[in-house]
Amino acid sequence: MKRSSTLSAIVVSMGALASQAVLLVSAPVLTRIYTPAELGVLATLTAMAALVSPISALHFELAVPIAKGAQQAEDAFRLACISTLLVASIAALVVYLGSWHLLEGPDTEGVTNLLLYVPVSILFTGLSGAILMWAIRHERHVANAGSKLTAATTQSSVQIGAGLAGLGAPGLLLGQLTGQLLGMLTLARNCPALPRLKTSNGQWGNVIKSAIENKNFLIYSAPSSAVNAFGANMPVLMLAAQFDAHVAGLFGMGYRVLQLPARLVGQSIAQVFYSTAAQERSANRLPAAAERLLLATSSLALYTFIPLGLIAPELFSLAFGKEWREAGVYAQYFMPWVATAFVSMPVSMIVSVLGEQKNELVLQLVYLVAAVLAALAAGLEHDARLTVATLSCVGSCYFALKITWLIKISGCDLKILLRRTVGEAGGAILLSFPLIIAIVSEVGSVNIVALGICSIAIAHAFNLRKRSVYEV
Template sequence: MVTVRRILPARLGAATFYRHVSHLALGTAVSQVVLVVASVLLARLYSPREFGEFAVILAVSTVVATAATLRLELAVPLAEDDREALAVATAAVWTVLAVAAALTAALVAFALWSPAGVDSLGAGSAAWLIPVTVAAAGTAAVGRMVRSRAGTFGVVSRSSVSSALVQSVGQVGAGLLGWGTPGLAGGYVAGRLWSAVVLLRGTGVRRTDGPLAWIRTVRRWRRFCVLSTVPAVLNTLGVAAIAPVVALCYGMTVSGLFLFATRILTLPVALVGQGVSAVLFPRMAELERTGGDLRGAVGRTVTGLTMLSVPTFGLVLLLGPELFGLAFGARWRDAGLTAALLAPWLTVSFVSSPISTLMTVKNQLHRLVVLSFVETGLRVGALSSGLLGGGPWLGIAAYSLAGTVICLYSVRWCLRLVGSGLRDWLRPRRRYVLTTAVAYPVLLALKGNLPVAAYLVLVALLTVGMAGWAAHWLYRNAPGRGRSVGREPGAGRAEMSVAR
């Protein structure tokens, strides 16, 4: 029998929510600083092609790991009691390990059958690391959700920092030894394994009553597994695992530039977005179970994330190639161009990703499946459009535009699920949105037509101004300043207008 531990948190008030997010953000900030510093070294130890081969391994592992858990980790915060939550988490872990074992057997069979062995898969001998990467990534995802339900975000924060150190030391050390792609993949695997151990240790997630208990748990949640795994895999194929499509269309070097750009751009996403998502999902699940009002929490989250994302990715849009060339060397300027092209999508994705779990909480899985098919087809089709003319940069720009449209639709959908709407959300924030929509395109159009010093001054002024605007809003809406939780100045009339 499993040892049942208390993993259901007390209700989260606004102050507790902000404290948890701050705790996660601090740990994630340290871990991302470690990864960015390591990236400066890795850019000089590995070539874009080696990053491209690593991107293929990472993409395949991510897709398989997403499917391997059957998305049972998302059911952990939704479980009615602690015993069920632990049973679900344990079933997810054993499912991942079973898939990893089957994948290892498949690679062995392929190596024996193919004259060229696993090297013919396009990633060299590093392909042998795919099964252990799947096992590590899947179990770490389960551990993160168990910790999120428990509210022990300090453990999540420590695991982020320590796993980043393990990964960075491993990748840098392997690079100094000249191990190439296997070194990049091996360091990543070491970091994920460390994270999984730290997150799952002491949670009570272990073998329960044997295979029958695992089968019973999966059967109880089979509908959730089917309806949530399909869109998750499709979304992974269209976003996190797009590298093989990039490599197929434009070559391994462009795939490496794409991976390196997204690696750096995950700093702000991981710093705030993942922290908000980790805290918001169990909170929304609790509010849904208890009949609480989700509208205020979602509205404030959308506003805060919007104000943080604009100056962050706006700077990348305006100075991407220059920043990457300065930090990582001239051969990575094209990665900076890739980052600039992806910036509009990442600005909106920074907002939509943390709140997208509301669709699971609200049991909108059928519609999510349909949307995922449309989304994946649109993203892949947009990315491959460069083959018709314009090359990889046109394809990446089209991919970014498609992602922007999809993420805007996702935000609109989430707002409607809580009784609001995109138009109602925009009304009290129209000055900020209008300033963003005018200032960044105008400044980008002036690039190359102004002296470099004057352009840099204008970029700095715009970035500081938008960041100050965000800081002012966050200060005015901080807990303890006399406003009710989930309400914003000027939002009352808009919210009342959509009440039914």
């Protein structure tokens, strides 16, 4: 990728990091003013919305940044918005007609009345995705970063205020939706004029034409994302259904603190990579670009998640209170899953560039079947830890297999990548030895967490001096 693309990735990643920093700083406050059951309601309803949100625009928004001309980009944008309205309306109808009793209990009375959150969140996510792709097309990466920070700040402020006011779970959901809305409006305001939705026959004809031209996004990419979304959100929903809101809240906090920052940073890098991947392919530079990207994300993952996994229980206990230590144990179990998912996310943009959506869908369907069977088997033991560990094992294997497949179709040299990645893994493990000794010696939670954070900081500071390590 060109140097300008690298700088763009840094800008977008910094915005994602800043937004997640706000959410992470607010988390210790939220865990002290909300109960695990209330946070479990948030985690479960958010997971329900996330089953549909990734495909709320039926993936037509992905056609916006790669459209050949301005008119085609406008038509794709309108198509994405119309698709979002349709999907959100269907979700609202399902919520209205369905009989839902998930999470109902002594501590979560009235949860079914909060299900309206699901279609509203789907609507905001779809429209935000379309606007985001419009911003990427016009290289408004700073606006993208700013919108993430606005969303996070608004969400945290409203949730804390609502918690202090004693609103409970509705306050958490209100903060989530308010953050989504203001983040979307901030991005829209800092973009070139958005295409308007008109009812003229000519415009409808262009929208239909755009749908036909970009049908592969709907036929292959959207189902693939739906399968992936189901696999990603299934753990929270299963824990909520098989156990209770308390367990779902513990898992949801661990998932939020570790997985969401990784996902946002990965998505930010992916968005910038996607905007230039087609050009790199045309110039026969795609293998080299993909190789640099994989090496960068692998190094970032190894030097972050290995120390973080070691200190997770103590970190959660210190940051959120002793009752949240179990969330740190869950986090240890799904750490390999989060790490491999992070590495695969940016380079997965190659699938759309090379038109490999069909093969990706087959791969994800196999994963879905394996994950469901594994979850059902683990659930028979009624052991939350076993369920989390089993799902993490299946998820890690899937993403490792997917990365191998992506390396193959992109034309990268698997042996070179494997050799360098093993070397980086060895360095990360070696750097973690003092931390392991400290944990075995039981030197105290504060000292263990401090040493773990220092290990991560030292590793990345050293790697930043090696200019090629994080060069994407």
